Amino acid sequence: DVKVTQSSRYLVKRTGEKVFLECVQDMDHENMFWYRQDPGLGLRLIYFSYDVKMKEKGDIPEGYSVSREKKERFSLILESASTNQTSMYLCASSEHTGTSFSYEQYFGPGTRLTVT
Amino acid sequence: TQLLEQSPQFLSIQEGENLTVYCNSSSVFSSLQWYRQEPGEGPVLLVTVVTGGEVKKLKRLTFQFGDARKDSSLHITAAQPGDTGLYLCAGASTGGSYIPTFGRGTSLIVHP
Numbered sequence: 001d002v003k004v005t006q007s008s009r010y011l012v013k014r015t016g017e018k019v020f021l022e023c024v025q026d027m028d029h030e031n032m033f034w035y036r037q038d039p040g041l042g043l044r045l046i047y048f049s050y051d052v053k054m055k056e057k058g059d060i061p062e063g064y065s066v067s068r069e070k071k072e073r074f075s076l077i078l079e080s081a082s083t084n085q086t087s088m089y090l091c092a093s094s095e096h097t098g099t100s101f102s103y104e105q106y107f108g109p110g111t112r113l114t115v116t
Numbered sequence: 117t118q119l120l121e122q123s124p125q126f127l128s129i130q131e132g133e134n135l136t137v138y139c140n141s142s143s144v145f146s147s148l149q150w151y152r153q154e155p156g157e158g159p160v161l162l163v164t165v166v167t168g169g170e171v172k173k174l175k176r177l178t179f180q181f182g183d184a185r186k187d188s189s190l191h192i193t194a195a196q197p198g199d200t201g202l203y204l205c206a207g208a209s210t211g212g213s214y215i216p217t218f219g220r221g222t223s224l225i226v227h228p
Contacts, residue, residue: 107158
């Protein structure tokens with residue numbers, strides 16, 4: 001079974017703090033994604049990565065950065081947390097080998113971040 | 117970004133009832149996924165449909181992909197409280213980005 005783990009299930013941070021959210025997958029997937037999920041807004045893509053050290057902006061990258069130094073690990077960084085970044089953060093991974101691309105995503109359990 | 121519309125947005129039913137949720141778009145999709153997300157957890161992949169007109173069954177859940185590959189439905193027979201959750205569809209368009217587009221979901225509550 002694919003397993004995607006996230007470093008924390010719940011996190012409370014203060015405004016202005018630097019926040020690190022880590023995600024690890026054990027299926028050797030090439031693609032990794034960070035989403036945030038808010039009531040009424042659905043899943044919104046923040047950043048994704050299709051290879052080590054590669055990253056692409058999603059729909060809402062402002063206020064966030066990412067790092068992918070190893071294939072299995074994708075980190076989301078909030079440089080200076082703000083209250084409007086209070087949300088559920090979901091990491092996902094998917095496979096991409098050669099010309100075959102799988103759109104099936106495997107999600108972690110999520111991190112509920114509260115910024116006060 | 118292609119839009120995926122899911123309906124209904126909310127559904128509250130009694131155990132044993134049948135239900136259908138819909139996922140519609142004006143775009144043609146090369147494949148479409150359905151996920152279920154339980155409260156406080158991440159979405160879990162249920163099924164992928166690829167061929168127009170395709171029907172897949174997963175126990176009491178029946179998934180159908182429209183002939184034109186623009187829409188899909190999920191039918192649950194004799195719903196149980198364990199079916200409670202947010203049902204999300206996601207589609208990958210033909211010739212477009214390899215990032216799937218997610219619908220906003222149908223929130224289902226099944227009362228015992």
